Amino acid sequence: MSPPIKVVIPARFGSSRLAGKPLLQLCGKPMFWHVFQRTVEAGVAPEDIVLATDDQRIYSEATRLEITCLMTAVDHASGTDRLNEVANKLNWINDTLVINVQGDEPLIPSQLIQQLINFTNERPHFDITTAVSPIQTTEDVTNPNIVKVAMGEHNRAVYFSRSAIPFNRDEPNCVDMIYRHIGIYAYSVKSLQQFCQYPESAIERMEKLEQLRALSNGLSIGATIVEEAPPHGIDTKQDYVNIKYLMES
Template identity: 40%
Template structure:
């Protein structure tokens, strides 16, 4: 199995300005993420950014960094630019690791890459874990996915899916026993050929309403394989509280 990791990173963030460059135990967050990704079986780890300061910081720590166009509407569009510039073959596997995940598990990176490599009729592979708390099921910020018997995604939603009709008939918010509810984990592996097509795919109503870009692939007929793990990864860094939590983890490690 051969694959590369691309880490999209942009400076713009409303809650945490210059987020990729924020210090975590002596290194920028995006570098901490790259160091974790490098523990996987990836043959190459590249940071894709539209910011020269991020590029310089990454390169100063020995990692590749490509300066991409600004204005990409999604991280996937940024990956598509990199895939085209690298001249990758259509079946080459690229794993997208978000730049704000310095605690990402390298084994989950390996798992999604292996899943996609082993399923040539899928364009994308991603991760999910079983939902064990009702709060997660009903939280619109926690994306859910339902799968078929082959563990191919049928739909992603911010709504509580699947809906347990009988258990929820009284209006309560509870987790029905045995409900096959899955919490989507935003880790993706793509075939390079699909990535090159992605920017030209039309945005459909499901993506617009749910605000979930993976639905663009499904609305245009592409299949997504889902790797189910019982270990949900540590959350990424979106808020000052998240940053403090991650800094504490690294301080304790060191």
């Protein structure tokens, strides 16, 4: 029997590059509403989806749109800590599967969410699961803003880096076996609580990649492979302009 499934959509108001972005309008609805819709389209019941915010304006708008919303602390270091607060406040049992769907990705494919859920249910031995897609160009390999993943055997993620990994010594320009990380995660409540007990790790601090905290402390990460990366999320005003044009044209 599969564990209960919950989805948490972190929607923080403050952003160094685009403050208030969860409330930005796309096709007449706030950005977080579109993320909620993609999750429903993946087969998750609306009552099992929680918007986690730190701002009364977002909370009020979510309530008006009949989306379950929970106020969380302002000072969380990461979205994972926000997820953990939600799981604790709602008393979800240890084996509950919690999916973290980023609140700034209105075009995330519902098929990707469903694929991650299926993958996680089929491989309960992983503490955390996520998704990756093959990188196609050397430009993406060398771009530090694109996080690369070294994949081991049986869908195990071995390391995450902003550098080119794994490096093909004999064919340096070869992009085979180089994967891009897609920022969606699934955890059991037990793994989520365990992760949030660890302090920031040394390599996490260097790479500015939170998932390295899990690997540093012996938690396993499994990754399902999707053929194409989803559209880029909204981090900047230009990202918003681009996606708004794409969705409304």
